[in-house]
Amino acid sequence: MSEQNRAPSSPTISEVADAAGVGRATVARTLGGYGSVSGPTRERVLRAAKQLGYRPNAIARSMTTGETKTLGVVLADVGNPFFAGVLKAFTDTVHRHGYDVLVLSTDENLAKEADAVGVLVDKQVDGIVLASAAGRDAPPAHLELVQSRGIPLVLVDRLFDGTDLDTVVINNREAAFEAVSELIGNGHQRIGFVWGPVTVEPATGPRQMEAIIARSLSSDGERLRGYLDALDKAGIEFDTSLVTHVLKNEQQATRAVLGMLALVDPPTAIFATESDALVGTLLALRQRGLTYPDDVSLIGFDDSSWATVMSPPLSMVAQPLEQLGTVTAECLLERIAADTAPVATHVLEATFVPRASVAAPRR
Amino acid sequence: MSEQNRAPSSPTISEVADAAGVGRATVARTLGGYGSVSGPTRERVLRAAKQLGYRPNAIARSMTTGETKTLGVVLADVGNPFFAGVLKAFTDTVHRHGYDVLVLSTDENLAKEADAVGVLVDKQVDGIVLASAAGRDAPPAHLELVQSRGIPLVLVDRLFDGTDLDTVVINNREAAFEAVSELIGNGHQRIGFVWGPVTVEPATGPRQMEAIIARSLSSDGERLRGYLDALDKAGIEFDTSLVTHVLKNEQQATRAVLGMLALVDPPTAIFATESDALVGTLLALRQRGLTYPDDVSLIGFDDSSWATVMSPPLSMVAQPLEQLGTVTAECLLERIAADTAPVATHVLEATFVPRASVAAPRR
DNA sequence: GTGAAAGCGCTAACAG
């Protein structure tokens, strides 16, 4: 009541020192819990600090220590369940080690990504996690900025060819292979692949496909490779018209699938490599009055609880979101603690979750 | 090649000044784009800066300016699609104004929330957004910490009674009223409410219910009020056994719904107030071999694309996630720019999306 | 065991 118009600024270490009748250094020692301070002095300092509601200014501390206890995460979109899930596990893990995280979204835009990395460098973060929007054969220039500043960096979800960076990914190729093989094992020969790497000039054969893959996100490319592997192993001929290369949103997926379904020899099964692709595919089926698995068998990527309540439940490839987050965190923390470990690529395992969206083709 | 062992440290403003043969201040002026600098000098500074790859140290800048250009967001769980969606819109908006965001999760734990807020205060963020885990009648102590430091604060999704804080919420009560009325309008009298406020002693009547609501999250309480309103308006008697008060996860929702379904007079319709509650409900129906809307009508909360591809598609209450994020951002930015606007509570509108999960009750 | 003092990199006020 008598404190009206209290200055909205925090007490500094000097004020605490004055209040306790000691020097700044003594306060720092007491509160920092290092060096040695006599019992009574200690008491007085503690009391004065509590009294004033003292809280150390982390910015000032960073200024002298050179560490911010802040990590940066750069990803496509926090709103995407995949990234949101990875981020959750990541933040939880690093938080236990005293770090907080600055999250920046790029919307898969390389310029925004460069900006984001720049901001993190400027803000002196102690480490950076990046899910880059750049093609696997084109590690972007901002990586060098980070390295030249000696900031620990871990790549997640998407790797680069020919660079020497800590990376955490999943076995996309094998996972896709398994899923598509499941379809083939059920007798399917015409299998649609929804969401290959985005490109304006679709390949006419597996050979050109490799060129496209080299330029694309590693996650996209690897899933496509797995698809190609499975086809190849079964001796099924590759057909470009069964692979979409459109912009990644539901509407585009729906359009693309509608296109496939209109082919003279339409797919009897579809492998959707991401959540939105799957939704777009389901929408296309509905639009055509088709059901799964009767008319078309379905396997999706990125399992989530709704796949479970669909009727019939959807067979899915499940990515270990939580593990991706924790392994990335551990990898980065280790690199921060001691830059000694050899650079490594951690490949986590996706798991195929069979449910009821796959059956033998109609005819 | 000759740069092996390059020092992993950033050039400072002094180094640029030396390289350009001018004083530090001139460099600051040139790069900061304030004050005035002569053409040629400007040139030299710019060249030197680019040459050395100079980047201003944001920590040092914050030290003198007192602003960090960083905002803090404290919410239950980044992995939750609701919060992830709000966060995305929020970060996008503030980013356009030069701010980055530190994201902390509380898992609905008040102690973690206090920690999180403390960290943000210590890190000198320029503003804070909080979706508090505290009951609406019990604004937590850390709010005062924030205010005593003069840090702009905006509450989101959950409000407090009797405090004077900027707040952004949706019209939960009206939205729930509308949804439940829809059910009643279709002839339902026994309507289950999945996920009321968590409590160990369920109310035996509407009166005690009010006491429970006063202690709970405002979002939970308001939705329950809307349900009660609708029942009341239709003259339907309240039945405690149709309202769950369990921990918020799928399994608990399933168990609770299974319990309701086993009543002598089971519900013919269910209103699920959150995404996981809905999934849990669907799982319970399946377990009992029941279908919707034939056996039980369904309305969920938090619309998302999968509700669209369910068969039949689910009727849902859609929250304006994006708007929640942007309005929260604008509100906070305004408060930061000028602390003049009167404190306000922004109530955004949820919209009922009718699809095909509601029908008349069986008998 | 304790205080004084230097310095982190930057901005801003003040001379020149």
Added chain:
DNA sequence: CTGTTAGCGCTTTCAC
């Protein structure tokens, strides 16, 4: 128009 100077709040030698 430009250089010098004084801090921001903290940690960290270094004497006492």
